Amino acid sequence: MENTHAAVWDGLVVNARLATLAGDAGYGLVEDGALGWKDGRITYAGPRSRLPGAARAAEVVDADGRLLTPGLVDCHTHLVFGGDRAGEFEQRLQGASYEQIARAGGGIVSTVRATRAADEETLLAQSLPRARALLADGVTTVEIKSGYGLDLEGERRMLRVARRLGEVLGLQVRTTFLGAHALPPEFARSADAYIDAVCDWLPRLHGEGLVDAVDAFCERIGFDAAQTRRVFEAARTLGLPVKLHADQLSDGGGAALVAGFGGLSADHVEHTSAAGVRAMADAGTVAVLLPGAFHVLRETTLPPLEAFRAQGVAMAVATDCNPGTSPLQSLRLAMSLACTHFRLTPEEALRGTTVNGARALGLADRGRLQPGLRADLVLWNAEQPAELAYWLGGGLRAASWIGGRRAGD
Protein backbone atom coordinates (compact mmCIF):
# COMPACT_ATOMS: atom_id res chain seq x y z
CA MET A 1 0.00 0.00 0.00
CA GLU A 2 2.83 2.31 0.90
CA ASN A 3 4.29 1.97 -2.60
CA THR A 4 1.01 2.71 -4.34
CA HIS A 5 0.64 5.82 -2.26
CA ALA A 6 4.16 6.98 -3.19
CA ALA A 7 3.27 6.71 -6.88
CA VAL A 8 0.45 9.26 -6.66
CA TRP A 9 2.09 12.17 -8.38
CA ASP A 10 0.92 15.76 -8.70
CA GLY A 11 1.04 15.68 -12.49
CA LEU A 12 1.65 13.37 -15.42
CA VAL A 13 1.94 14.14 -19.14
CA VAL A 14 1.52 11.16 -21.43
CA ASN A 15 1.69 10.62 -25.17
CA ALA A 16 4.34 13.32 -25.54
CA ARG A 17 7.48 13.58 -27.60
CA LEU A 18 10.08 14.50 -24.97
CA ALA A 19 13.14 16.58 -25.79
CA THR A 20 14.98 15.76 -22.58
CA LEU A 21 18.34 17.39 -23.48
CA ALA A 22 19.88 14.62 -21.39
CA GLY A 23 23.44 13.89 -22.45
CA ASP A 24 25.97 16.27 -23.99
CA ALA A 25 24.61 16.24 -27.53
CA GLY A 26 21.35 15.72 -29.35
CA TYR A 27 17.83 16.54 -28.23
CA GLY A 28 17.59 13.38 -26.10
CA LEU A 29 14.30 12.58 -27.84
CA VAL A 30 11.87 10.09 -26.34
CA GLU A 31 8.97 9.09 -28.58
CA ASP A 32 5.64 8.23 -26.95
CA GLY A 33 7.05 9.57 -23.71
CA ALA A 34 5.64 10.23 -20.28
CA LEU A 35 6.73 12.66 -17.60
CA GLY A 36 5.55 12.73 -14.00
CA TRP A 37 6.23 15.06 -11.11
CA LYS A 38 5.55 15.50 -7.43
CA ASP A 39 6.32 18.33 -5.01
CA GLY A 40 7.72 20.42 -7.86
CA ARG A 41 10.29 17.85 -8.98
CA ILE A 42 10.31 15.44 -11.92
CA THR A 43 9.71 11.86 -10.77
CA TYR A 44 9.82 10.13 -14.15
CA ALA A 45 10.84 11.09 -17.70
CA GLY A 46 10.98 8.33 -20.27
CA PRO A 47 9.00 6.01 -22.52
CA ARG A 48 5.35 5.58 -21.58
CA SER A 49 5.86 1.82 -21.87
CA ARG A 50 8.23 1.89 -18.90
CA LEU A 51 6.08 4.07 -16.67
CA PRO A 52 5.84 2.39 -13.25
CA GLY A 53 2.67 0.29 -13.20
CA ALA A 54 1.21 1.97 -10.13
CA ALA A 55 1.78 5.51 -11.43
CA ARG A 56 -1.26 7.73 -10.97
CA ALA A 57 -1.48 11.50 -10.76
CA ALA A 58 -3.86 14.22 -9.67
CA GLU A 59 -3.58 15.91 -13.09
CA VAL A 60 -3.07 13.82 -16.25
CA VAL A 61 -2.52 15.56 -19.59
CA ASP A 62 -2.66 13.76 -22.93
CA ALA A 63 -0.14 15.60 -25.11
CA ASP A 64 -1.50 14.06 -28.29
CA GLY A 65 2.00 13.48 -29.70
CA ARG A 66 3.15 17.05 -29.13
CA LEU A 67 6.57 18.19 -27.94
CA LEU A 68 7.43 18.61 -24.25
CA THR A 69 10.67 20.43 -23.37
CA PRO A 70 12.29 21.84 -20.26
CA GLY A 71 11.02 25.34 -19.50
CA LEU A 72 13.12 27.93 -21.31
CA VAL A 73 15.70 29.93 -19.36
CA ASP A 74 16.29 33.53 -20.46
CA CYS A 75 19.64 34.14 -18.78
CA HIS A 76 20.21 37.81 -19.76
CA THR A 77 17.55 40.53 -19.68
CA HIS A 78 17.12 44.16 -18.65
CA LEU A 79 13.34 43.95 -18.76
CA VAL A 80 12.65 46.30 -15.83
CA PHE A 81 12.87 49.87 -17.13
CA GLY A 82 10.84 53.02 -17.59
CA GLY A 83 9.80 54.45 -20.97
CA ASP A 84 11.14 53.31 -24.32
CA ARG A 85 13.71 54.42 -26.91
CA ALA A 86 11.76 54.17 -30.14
CA GLY A 87 13.10 57.63 -31.02
CA GLU A 88 16.67 56.30 -30.97
CA PHE A 89 15.61 53.45 -33.23
CA GLU A 90 14.56 56.10 -35.75
CA GLN A 91 17.83 58.03 -35.26
CA ARG A 92 19.87 54.90 -35.90
CA LEU A 93 17.90 54.18 -39.04
CA GLN A 94 18.94 57.64 -40.21
CA GLY A 95 22.60 56.79 -39.65
CA ALA A 96 23.46 57.61 -36.03
CA SER A 97 25.39 54.85 -34.24
CA TYR A 98 24.66 53.41 -30.79
CA GLU A 99 27.95 54.84 -29.53
CA GLN A 100 27.27 58.31 -30.97
CA ILE A 101 23.84 58.41 -29.34
CA ALA A 102 25.33 57.27 -26.00
CA ARG A 103 28.10 59.90 -26.13
CA ALA A 104 25.53 62.60 -26.87
CA GLY A 105 23.69 61.84 -23.61
CA GLY A 106 21.13 59.42 -24.99
CA GLY A 107 21.30 55.65 -24.81
CA ILE A 108 21.36 53.99 -21.41
CA VAL A 109 21.34 57.34 -19.59
CA SER A 110 18.06 58.35 -21.22
CA THR A 111 16.44 55.18 -19.85
CA VAL A 112 17.98 56.06 -16.48
CA ARG A 113 16.04 59.34 -16.54
CA ALA A 114 12.77 57.55 -17.30
CA THR A 115 13.42 54.81 -14.74
CA ARG A 116 14.29 57.25 -11.98
CA ALA A 117 11.08 59.13 -12.68
CA ALA A 118 8.94 55.99 -12.26
CA ASP A 119 7.84 54.88 -8.79
CA GLU A 120 7.80 51.19 -7.90
CA GLU A 121 4.19 50.59 -8.96
CA THR A 122 4.70 52.37 -12.29
CA LEU A 123 7.86 50.40 -12.96
CA LEU A 124 6.07 47.17 -12.13
CA ALA A 125 3.13 48.06 -14.38
CA GLN A 126 5.46 48.94 -17.28
CA SER A 127 7.58 45.80 -16.88
CA LEU A 128 4.77 43.27 -16.36
CA PRO A 129 3.74 42.99 -20.03
CA ARG A 130 7.33 42.21 -21.03
CA ALA A 131 7.69 39.46 -18.42
CA ARG A 132 4.27 38.13 -19.46
CA ALA A 133 5.34 38.06 -23.11
CA LEU A 134 8.43 36.00 -22.27
CA LEU A 135 6.33 33.59 -20.22
CA ALA A 136 3.78 33.35 -23.01
CA ASP A 137 6.48 32.11 -25.38
CA GLY A 138 7.91 29.45 -23.08
CA VAL A 139 10.20 31.12 -20.53
CA THR A 140 10.00 29.70 -17.00
CA THR A 141 13.21 31.20 -15.55
CA VAL A 142 14.33 34.74 -16.29
CA GLU A 143 17.35 36.72 -15.19
CA ILE A 144 16.67 40.43 -14.68
CA LYS A 145 19.40 43.04 -14.26
CA SER A 146 19.36 46.40 -12.54
CA GLY A 147 21.39 49.17 -14.17
CA TYR A 148 18.91 51.92 -15.04
CA GLY A 149 18.75 53.40 -11.53
CA LEU A 150 22.46 54.08 -11.08
CA ASP A 151 21.80 55.37 -7.57
CA LEU A 152 21.09 53.29 -4.49
CA GLU A 153 17.37 53.98 -4.43
CA GLY A 154 16.89 53.43 -8.17
CA GLU A 155 18.85 50.19 -8.26
CA ARG A 156 16.95 48.92 -5.21
CA ARG A 157 13.62 49.79 -6.83
CA MET A 158 14.51 47.89 -10.01
CA LEU A 159 15.60 44.79 -8.09
CA ARG A 160 12.49 44.88 -5.93
CA VAL A 161 10.32 45.07 -9.04
CA ALA A 162 12.23 42.12 -10.52
CA ARG A 163 11.46 40.03 -7.42
CA ARG A 164 7.81 41.13 -7.48
CA LEU A 165 7.44 40.08 -11.12
CA GLY A 166 8.42 36.58 -10.03
CA GLU A 167 5.82 36.62 -7.27
CA VAL A 168 3.02 38.04 -9.42
CA LEU A 169 3.55 35.71 -12.38
CA GLY A 170 4.89 32.58 -10.66
CA LEU A 171 8.03 32.96 -12.78
CA GLN A 172 11.46 31.96 -11.52
CA VAL A 173 13.44 35.21 -11.35
CA ARG A 174 17.18 35.59 -10.77
CA THR A 175 18.39 39.12 -10.12
CA THR A 176 21.70 40.61 -11.19
CA PHE A 177 23.14 43.86 -9.85
CA LEU A 178 24.43 45.92 -12.80
CA GLY A 179 25.29 49.17 -11.03
CA ALA A 180 28.34 49.46 -13.32
CA HIS A 181 26.19 49.81 -16.45
CA ALA A 182 26.82 53.47 -17.32
CA LEU A 183 28.08 56.61 -15.64
CA PRO A 184 25.19 58.64 -14.19
CA PRO A 185 25.30 62.40 -14.85
CA GLU A 186 26.06 63.28 -11.22
CA PHE A 187 29.34 61.35 -11.49
CA ALA A 188 30.35 62.68 -14.93
CA ARG A 189 34.15 62.69 -15.23
CA SER A 190 34.63 60.69 -12.01
CA ALA A 191 34.08 57.08 -13.00
CA ASP A 192 36.35 55.82 -10.21
CA ALA A 193 34.27 57.63 -7.60
CA TYR A 194 31.15 56.08 -9.12
CA ILE A 195 32.70 52.62 -8.84
CA ASP A 196 33.38 53.38 -5.14
CA ALA A 197 29.65 54.06 -4.77
CA VAL A 198 28.69 50.86 -6.63
CA CYS A 199 30.97 48.83 -4.35
CA ASP A 200 29.32 50.48 -1.35
CA TRP A 201 25.74 49.76 -2.53
CA LEU A 202 26.35 46.12 -3.36
CA PRO A 203 26.63 44.73 0.21
CA ARG A 204 23.56 46.74 1.23
CA LEU A 205 21.41 45.45 -1.61
CA HIS A 206 22.73 41.95 -1.09
CA GLY A 207 21.87 42.25 2.61
CA GLU A 208 18.28 42.98 1.58
CA GLY A 209 18.17 39.71 -0.38
CA LEU A 210 17.97 41.49 -3.72
CA VAL A 211 21.12 40.25 -5.49
CA ASP A 212 21.85 36.81 -6.94
CA ALA A 213 24.80 37.80 -9.18
CA VAL A 214 26.86 40.82 -10.27
CA ASP A 215 27.47 42.15 -13.78
CA ALA A 216 29.24 45.15 -15.38
CA PHE A 217 29.49 46.77 -18.81
CA CYS A 218 33.18 46.55 -19.72
CA GLU A 219 33.46 48.67 -22.87
CA ARG A 220 34.87 51.98 -24.09
CA ILE A 221 31.43 53.54 -23.47
CA GLY A 222 31.14 51.62 -20.19
CA PHE A 223 33.83 50.82 -17.62
CA ASP A 224 37.44 49.78 -18.07
CA ALA A 225 39.07 46.55 -16.92
CA ALA A 226 40.43 48.00 -13.67
CA GLN A 227 37.02 49.40 -12.70
CA THR A 228 35.31 46.12 -13.62
CA ARG A 229 37.84 44.22 -11.52
CA ARG A 230 37.00 46.34 -8.48
CA VAL A 231 33.31 45.54 -8.81
CA PHE A 232 34.12 41.83 -9.17
CA GLU A 233 36.31 41.92 -6.08
CA ALA A 234 33.43 43.41 -4.11
CA ALA A 235 31.22 40.57 -5.39
CA ARG A 236 33.81 37.97 -4.48
CA THR A 237 33.98 39.29 -0.91
CA LEU A 238 30.26 38.56 -0.62
CA GLY A 239 30.52 35.16 -2.33
CA LEU A 240 28.40 36.38 -5.25
CA PRO A 241 28.95 34.98 -8.77
CA VAL A 242 29.91 37.36 -11.56
CA LYS A 243 29.11 37.72 -15.27
CA LEU A 244 30.08 40.42 -17.76
CA HIS A 245 28.92 42.39 -20.78
CA ALA A 246 32.16 41.58 -22.57
CA ASP A 247 33.67 42.50 -25.93
CA GLN A 248 30.38 43.67 -27.47
CA LEU A 249 31.63 46.64 -29.50
CA SER A 250 35.40 46.14 -29.20
CA ASP A 251 37.88 43.63 -27.75
CA GLY A 252 38.50 44.97 -24.28
CA GLY A 253 39.72 41.65 -22.87
CA GLY A 254 36.44 41.30 -20.97
CA ALA A 255 35.95 37.59 -21.58
CA ALA A 256 39.36 36.72 -20.11
CA LEU A 257 38.74 39.09 -17.22
CA VAL A 258 35.46 37.49 -16.16
CA ALA A 259 36.87 34.01 -16.74
CA GLY A 260 39.75 34.93 -14.42
CA PHE A 261 37.16 35.42 -11.69
CA GLY A 262 35.62 32.02 -12.45
CA GLY A 263 32.63 33.93 -13.83
CA LEU A 264 29.37 32.26 -14.79
CA SER A 265 29.23 33.88 -18.23
CA ALA A 266 30.71 36.31 -20.70
CA ASP A 267 27.88 37.92 -22.64
CA HIS A 268 27.76 39.34 -26.21
CA VAL A 269 31.39 38.31 -26.96
CA GLU A 270 31.31 39.36 -30.64
CA HIS A 271 34.88 40.72 -30.41
CA THR A 272 36.38 38.14 -28.04
CA SER A 273 39.93 37.09 -28.97
CA ALA A 274 41.35 33.57 -29.15
CA ALA A 275 42.97 34.13 -25.76
CA GLY A 276 39.57 35.12 -24.34
CA VAL A 277 37.99 31.92 -25.66
CA ARG A 278 40.79 29.83 -24.13
CA ALA A 279 40.33 31.51 -20.76
CA MET A 280 36.58 30.85 -20.91
CA ALA A 281 37.17 27.18 -21.77
CA ASP A 282 39.61 26.81 -18.86
CA ALA A 283 37.22 28.43 -16.38
CA GLY A 284 34.01 26.80 -17.67
CA THR A 285 32.56 30.27 -18.35
CA VAL A 286 29.48 30.14 -20.60
CA ALA A 287 29.30 32.28 -23.76
CA VAL A 288 25.92 34.04 -23.74
CA LEU A 289 24.98 34.95 -27.31
CA LEU A 290 22.64 37.91 -27.72
CA PRO A 291 21.53 37.93 -31.35
CA GLY A 292 18.77 40.49 -30.69
CA ALA A 293 21.34 43.24 -30.01
CA PHE A 294 23.46 42.05 -32.95
CA HIS A 295 20.39 42.26 -35.19
CA VAL A 296 19.10 45.63 -33.97
CA LEU A 297 22.54 47.28 -34.13
CA ARG A 298 23.12 45.67 -37.52
CA GLU A 299 26.47 44.36 -36.34
CA THR A 300 28.65 42.42 -38.73
CA THR A 301 31.33 40.86 -36.52
CA LEU A 302 30.20 37.39 -35.47
CA PRO A 303 31.14 35.88 -32.10
CA PRO A 304 33.98 33.29 -32.45
CA LEU A 305 31.53 30.41 -32.76
CA GLU A 306 33.90 27.87 -34.25
CA ALA A 307 36.42 28.52 -31.48
CA PHE A 308 33.71 28.11 -28.84
CA ARG A 309 32.70 24.79 -30.38
CA ALA A 310 36.26 23.58 -30.84
CA GLN A 311 37.18 24.36 -27.25
CA GLY A 312 33.98 23.11 -25.70
CA VAL A 313 32.75 26.49 -24.43
CA ALA A 314 29.04 26.09 -23.66
CA MET A 315 26.85 28.56 -25.59
CA ALA A 316 23.65 30.04 -24.20
CA VAL A 317 21.15 32.24 -26.06
CA ALA A 318 19.19 35.06 -24.39
CA THR A 319 16.93 37.95 -25.38
CA ASP A 320 18.93 40.80 -23.74
CA CYS A 321 15.44 42.38 -23.57
CA ASN A 322 16.22 46.10 -23.15
CA PRO A 323 14.89 49.38 -24.54
CA GLY A 324 18.01 50.30 -26.51
CA THR A 325 19.74 47.49 -28.33
CA SER A 326 17.28 44.62 -28.06
CA PRO A 327 13.58 45.37 -27.54
CA LEU A 328 12.98 41.65 -27.92
CA GLN A 329 10.22 39.94 -25.96
CA SER A 330 10.44 36.36 -27.21
CA LEU A 331 13.22 33.93 -26.36
CA ARG A 332 12.10 31.71 -29.24
CA LEU A 333 12.71 34.62 -31.57
CA ALA A 334 16.20 34.99 -30.05
CA MET A 335 16.73 31.30 -30.89
CA SER A 336 15.64 31.95 -34.44
CA LEU A 337 17.96 34.98 -34.75
CA ALA A 338 20.83 32.89 -33.33
CA CYS A 339 20.26 30.30 -36.05
CA THR A 340 19.93 32.83 -38.85
CA HIS A 341 22.66 35.30 -37.89
CA PHE A 342 25.11 33.05 -36.02
CA ARG A 343 24.38 29.77 -37.81
CA LEU A 344 23.63 27.93 -34.62
CA THR A 345 21.83 24.68 -35.23
CA PRO A 346 18.27 24.58 -33.83
CA GLU A 347 19.61 22.00 -31.38
CA GLU A 348 22.34 24.37 -30.17
CA ALA A 349 19.71 27.09 -29.86
CA LEU A 350 17.48 24.88 -27.69
CA ARG A 351 20.45 23.73 -25.60
CA GLY A 352 21.33 27.44 -25.28
CA THR A 353 17.95 28.29 -23.78
CA THR A 354 17.70 25.25 -21.51
CA VAL A 355 20.77 23.46 -20.11
CA ASN A 356 23.28 26.16 -21.02
CA GLY A 357 21.00 29.05 -20.09
CA ALA A 358 20.62 27.45 -16.65
CA ARG A 359 24.39 26.99 -16.41
CA ALA A 360 24.93 30.68 -17.20
CA LEU A 361 22.91 31.38 -14.05
CA GLY A 362 24.69 28.75 -11.96
CA LEU A 363 21.50 26.66 -11.76
CA ALA A 364 22.07 22.91 -11.87
CA ASP A 365 18.50 22.01 -10.89
CA ARG A 366 16.82 22.75 -14.23
CA GLY A 367 17.28 22.79 -18.00
CA ARG A 368 16.76 19.07 -18.70
CA LEU A 369 13.90 16.62 -18.30
CA GLN A 370 15.36 14.29 -15.70
CA PRO A 371 14.11 12.81 -12.42
CA GLY A 372 15.10 14.99 -9.49
CA LEU A 373 15.21 18.25 -11.47
CA ARG A 374 12.58 20.99 -11.15
CA ALA A 375 9.31 20.35 -12.94
CA ASP A 376 9.70 23.42 -15.19
CA LEU A 377 8.07 22.25 -18.40
CA VAL A 378 6.60 23.56 -21.63
CA LEU A 379 4.19 21.71 -23.89
CA TRP A 380 4.28 23.06 -27.44
CA ASN A 381 1.89 23.05 -30.36
CA ALA A 382 4.71 21.48 -32.35
CA GLU A 383 6.16 18.04 -32.94
CA GLN A 384 9.73 18.74 -34.08
CA PRO A 385 12.18 20.47 -31.72
CA ALA A 386 13.53 22.48 -34.67
CA GLU A 387 10.13 24.17 -34.96
CA LEU A 388 10.88 26.17 -31.82
CA ALA A 389 13.51 28.16 -33.70
CA TYR A 390 11.73 27.93 -37.05
CA TRP A 391 8.38 29.60 -36.44
CA LEU A 392 8.61 33.38 -36.09
CA GLY A 393 5.89 34.19 -33.59
CA GLY A 394 2.60 32.39 -33.72
CA GLY A 395 1.56 31.29 -30.25
CA LEU A 396 3.41 28.00 -30.18
CA ARG A 397 3.17 27.39 -26.44
CA ALA A 398 0.31 25.17 -25.31
CA ALA A 399 1.01 25.02 -21.55
CA SER A 400 3.73 25.71 -18.99
CA TRP A 401 4.41 24.34 -15.53
CA ILE A 402 6.83 26.06 -13.18
CA GLY A 403 7.85 23.95 -10.21
CA GLY A 404 4.96 21.67 -11.16
CA ARG A 405 2.36 24.46 -11.17
CA ARG A 406 0.52 25.65 -14.24
CA ALA A 407 1.70 29.15 -15.20
CA GLY A 408 1.00 31.74 -17.84
CA ASP A 409 -2.62 30.77 -18.52
Ligand code: NIG
Ligand atom coordinates in the same frame (compact mmCIF):
# COMPACT_ATOMS: atom_id res chain seq x y z
O1 NIG B 1 23.20 44.40 -23.30
N1 NIG B 1 25.48 46.96 -23.50
C1 NIG B 1 24.95 47.31 -22.47
N2 NIG B 1 23.74 46.99 -22.04
C2 NIG B 1 22.67 46.64 -22.90
C3 NIG B 1 22.09 47.80 -23.61
C4 NIG B 1 21.34 48.60 -22.68
C5 NIG B 1 20.71 49.81 -23.31
O2 NIG B 1 21.10 50.28 -24.40
O3 NIG B 1 19.78 50.31 -22.66
C6 NIG B 1 23.01 45.50 -23.82
O4 NIG B 1 23.09 45.63 -25.06
Ligand code: FE
Ligand atom coordinates in the same frame (compact mmCIF):
# COMPACT_ATOMS: atom_id res chain seq x y z
FE1 FE C 1 22.65 43.29 -21.84
